[in-house]
Amino acid sequence: xxxxxxxxxxxxxxxxxxxxxxxxxxxxxxxxxxxxxxxxxxxxxxxxxxxxxxxxxxxxxxxxxxxxxxxxxxxxxxxxxxxxxxxxxxxxxxxxxxxxxxxxxxxxxxxxxxxxxxxxxxxxxxxxxxxxxxxxxxxxxxxxxxxxxxxxxxxxxxxxxxxxxxxxxxxxxxxxxxxxxxxxxxxxxxxxxxxxxxxxxxxxxxxxxxxxxxxxxxxxxxxxxxxxxxxxxxxxxxxxxxxxxxxxxxxxxxxxxxxxxxxxxxxxxxxxxxxxxxxxxxxxxxxxxxxxxxxxxxxxxxxxxxxxxxxxxxxxxxxxxxxxxxxxxxxxxxxxxxxxxxxxxxxxxxxxxxxxxxxxxxxxxxxxxxxxxxxxxxxxxxxxxxxxxxxxxxxxxxxxxxxxxxxxxxxxxxxxxxxxxxxxxxxxxxxxxxxxxxxxxxxxxxxxxxxxxxxxxxxxxxxxxxxxxxxxxxxxxxxxxx
Amino acid sequence: xxxxxxxxxxxxxxxxxxxxxxxxxxxxxxxxxxxxxxxxxxxxxxxxxxxxxxxxxxxxxxxxxxxxxxxxxxxxxxxxxxxxxxxxxxxxxxxxxxxxxxxxxxxxxxxxxxxxxxxxxxxxxxxxxxxxxxxxxxxxxxxxxxxxxxxxxxxxxxxxxxxxxxxxxxxxxxxxxxxxxxxxxxxxxxxxxxxxxxxxxxxxxxxxxxxxxxxxxxxxxxxxxxxxxxxxxxxxxxxxxxxxxxxxxxxxxxxxxxxxxxxxxxxxxxxxxxxxxxxxxxxxxxxxxxxxxxxxxxxxxxxxxxxxxxxxxxxxxxxxxxxxxxx
Numbered sequence: 001x002x003x004x005x006x007x008x009x010x011x012x013x014x015x016x017x018x019x020x021x022x023x024x025x026x027x028x029x030x031x032x033x034x035x036x037x038x039x040x041x042x043x044x045x046x047x048x049x050x051x052x053x054x055x056x057x058x059x060x061x062x063x064x065x066x067x068x069x070x071x072x073x074x075x076x077x078x079x080x081x082x083x084x085x086x087x088x089x090x091x092x093x094x095x096x097x098x099x100x101x102x103x104x105x106x107x108x109x110x111x112x113x114x115x116x117x118x119x120x121x122x123x124x125x126x127x128x129x130x131x132x133x134x135x136x137x138x139x140x141x142x143x144x145x146x147x148x149x150x151x152x153x154x155x156x157x158x159x160x161x162x163x164x165x166x167x168x169x170x171x172x173x174x175x176x177x178x179x180x181x182x183x184x185x186x187x188x189x190x191x192x193x194x195x196x197x198x199x200x201x202x203x204x205x206x207x208x209x210x211x212x213x214x215x216x217x218x219x220x221x222x223x224x225x226x227x228x229x230x231x232x233x234x235x236x237x238x239x240x241x242x243x244x245x246x247x248x249x250x251x252x253x254x255x256x257x258x259x260x261x262x263x264x265x266x267x268x269x270x271x272x273x274x275x276x277x278x279x280x281x282x283x284x285x286x287x288x289x290x291x292x293x294x295x296x297x298x299x300x301x302x303x304x305x306x307x308x309x310x311x312x313x314x315x316x317x318x319x320x321x322x323x324x325x326x327x328x329x330x331x332x333x334x335x336x337x338x339x340x341x342x343x344x345x346x347x348x349x350x351x352x353x354x355x356x357x358x359x360x361x362x363x364x365x366x367x368x369x370x371x372x373x374x375x376x377x378x379x380x381x382x383x384x385x386x387x388x389x390x391x392x393x394x395x396x397x398x399x400x401x402x403x404x405x406x407x408x409x410x411x412x413x414x415x416x417x418x419x420x421x422x423x424x425x426x427x428x429x430x431x432x433x434x435x436x437x438x439x440x441x442x443x444x445x446x447x448x449x450x451x452x453x454x455x456x457x458x459x460x461x462x463x464x465x466x467x468x469x470x471x472x473x474x475x476x477x478x479x480x481x482x
Numbered sequence: 483x484x485x486x487x488x489x490x491x492x493x494x495x496x497x498x499x500x501x502x503x504x505x506x507x508x509x510x511x512x513x514x515x516x517x518x519x520x521x522x523x524x525x526x527x528x529x530x531x532x533x534x535x536x537x538x539x540x541x542x543x544x545x546x547x548x549x550x551x552x553x554x555x556x557x558x559x560x561x562x563x564x565x566x567x568x569x570x571x572x573x574x575x576x577x578x579x580x581x582x583x584x585x586x587x588x589x590x591x592x593x594x595x596x597x598x599x600x601x602x603x604x605x606x607x608x609x610x611x612x613x614x615x616x617x618x619x620x621x622x623x624x625x626x627x628x629x630x631x632x633x634x635x636x637x638x639x640x641x642x643x644x645x646x647x648x649x650x651x652x653x654x655x656x657x658x659x660x661x662x663x664x665x666x667x668x669x670x671x672x673x674x675x676x677x678x679x680x681x682x683x684x685x686x687x688x689x690x691x692x693x694x695x696x697x698x699x700x701x702x703x704x705x706x707x708x709x710x711x712x713x714x715x716x717x718x719x720x721x722x723x724x725x726x727x728x729x730x731x732x733x734x735x736x737x738x739x740x741x742x743x744x745x746x747x748x749x750x751x752x753x754x755x756x757x758x759x760x761x762x763x764x765x766x767x768x769x770x771x772x773x774x775x776x777x778x779x780x781x782x783x784x785x786x787x788x789x790x791x792x793x794x795x796x797x798x799x800x801x802x803x804x805x806x807x808x809x
Binding site for chain 2: 108111172203205230
């Protein structure tokens with residue numbers, strides 16, 4: 001849905017503000033701050049499967065099951081992040097009152113700098129004592145970083161149209177937030193193009209045409225970006241996939257350094273949310289010093305998380321969110337009697353998905369679909385053991401995920417270290433051993449059970465895969481492949 | 483053309499609003515933009531009209547101001563409609579009036595010094611940069627019959643070089659008593675003209691000029707009158723040079739034999755209502771030829787129920803030419 005132009009919202013000004021913000025239309029137009037209970041209630045969405053699921057048409061039932069993906073369960077980190085975003089945005093808008101002389105002066109300076117083509121100075125950041133406010137969000141891929149950030153940002157209207165403030169004309173189009181990806185290509189220009197593409201999308205205009213059309217010099221592109229940030233009063237920016245800039249190698253000189261990004265945003269001072277994968281953070285923290293940008297490890301670390309570092313962890317057994325997850329995806333109205341979801345199943349499930357919410361969602365939906373199919377066909381009695389059934393679903397549905405999950409499964413602790421009970425430990429060890437056993441068979445020079453007269457062997461580098469083994473997996477299928 | 487336009491400051495010229503919006507959204511210079519994107523020439527003189535841009539701005543602010551109000555408050559376009567010949571056009575709305583204005587070519591506009599460059603008050607520019615964060619062009623400073631800033635009583639300076647915002651930290655110059663007096667009288671004349679309905683203004687004034695000069699439309703055909711008129715314009719030029727009008731107008735080689743003040747041909751051209759000469763020329767003629775009472779009398783409008791031949795009944799005393807040769 002992100003391709004749609006967001007609706008422009010007419011500014012609705014809060015009246016009860018602190019004195020220092022009373023004459024600031026940007027702060028006044030921010031929605032009121034939500035307490036945790038309100039936030040959780042507003043953010044969480046639980047899709048409930050209907051009690052008469054098996055009486056619906058198959059297509060309707062499958063749609064209902066697929067709609068489980070819409071479920072969103074806020075975590076404690078979500079509210080922390082919301083607090084930081086709100087505070088930083090308000091502080092920033094407090095400093096850039098559009099009715100103040102300083103804001104107009106800065107805008108004039110930026111426009112002159114763009115037109116004169118003044119070179120973008122790498123060490124510009126050093127001229128400013130205050131660090132650009134940055135919130136670092138990290139976590140394993142699939143842990144819900146981007147979804148959570150974008151859901152929190154969507155609590156704010158993205159484009160606010162101002163017409164009058166305090167009885168005086170005030171014509172302004174304010175873009176409250178912008179979320180775009182760090183470039184994966186080796187080009188500094190790509191970051192700017194991503195920014196302007198997103199700006200065009202939210203404004204529904206071709207603003208980038210006027211800002212950057214025909215510019216080929218990187219410095220001028222970055223200056224245009226700074227001016228656009230200020231012109232459209234962007235309150236906070238989210239740069240996704242920041243790992244591409246964090247562990248920049250010397251050879252990839254076209255990807256901007258942290259110091260360059262810092263200098264880029266520092267002058268305007270707009271707060272930034274950086275989201276990166278956990279492995280990139282780990283690698284970065286081990287090797288934070290960069291000879292190229294002449295920064296020490298301390299400087300680099302401060303730069304990426306000057307406000308906060310929020311980690312999205314894998315979900316644990318017994319946590320509130322996990323319990324709610326099982327209640328939503330495995331409702332007692334469907335999974336009852338001998339098909340009840342017990343602790344053993346939950347631990348096995350979490351171990352399989354390594355506590356990664358995205359994997360949990362995929363596995364749960366696959367499981368429910370297969371369960372539905374068997375029950376609809378009247379073959380549900382063939383499920384003798386729910387754990388075994390789960391293992392079979394995992395094997396068929398999650399084979400593409402398995403190689404990625406395997407590393408996480410090995411490190412994953414199904415419960416908090418201190419509170420892990422003996423039973424949980426035993427069950428977790430058992431699942432791990434089963435998972436190890438499901439590893440690929442050792443290579444052999446003698447392919448067995450060739451089903452076709454002539455089977456072409458697929459070569460991947462030095463590795464030889466027997467295509468027959470893949471066929472064999474599918475041929476077992478009582479389960480659909482989603 | 484421009485998005486998210488800034489609200490005009492008090493007395494800000496619409497060109498200044500356009501420029502500020504342009505500066506914050508475009509990487510090109512405004513001259514390049516007009517040439518490359520709009521395929522038009524960019525004129526850095528207030529006497530030329532960027533009407534398309536002005537209308538865009540006026541429409542963007544339609545929530546706040548009616549179009550005529552906006553253009554009269556934030557531009558000097560109304561100064562050019564002061565004595566515009568609109569009889570042959572079908573003008574029914576302010577929009578169509580300004581569309582017509584964009585097609586009019588004023589004769590001798592180049593010679594109006596006060597309308598050839600954007601003008602600013604150095605004191606205002608510096609003050610506004612400090613208080614508002616930016617200097618801007620005042621609509622009132624662009625009026626061709628103005629020389630000084632009302633607030634600071636200093637001479638307006640002309641922008642040198644490319645178009646941009648008024649420069650700050652510039653030295654101001656004091657306005658002389660003679661300049662103050664000239665400006666004061668010109669402003670008074672403009673006020674009097676504005677009191678008259680726009681359709682009658684030009685014909686009333688031209689009628690008064692003819693009476694004062696004691697000439698008629700057909701007179702140029704009479705050879706015996708040519709000598710009289712030749713002496714007349716010599717005296718006229720001399721009279722002009724002695725007044726303070728030199729701050730508003732300068733002679734130019736290109737316009738030889740076209741000025742109403744120094745040639746018979748130019749004089750007759752000016753006395754024809756169909757021609758559009760720069761309004762400042764008419765103001766200067768008023769200034770030189772007519773007394774205050776005569777101006778009031780010339781612009782007097784008929785009361786309701788007055789006879790149609792009212793205009794013919796107004797008679798001004800012909801101008802006495804102090805030239806022995808002619809006598």
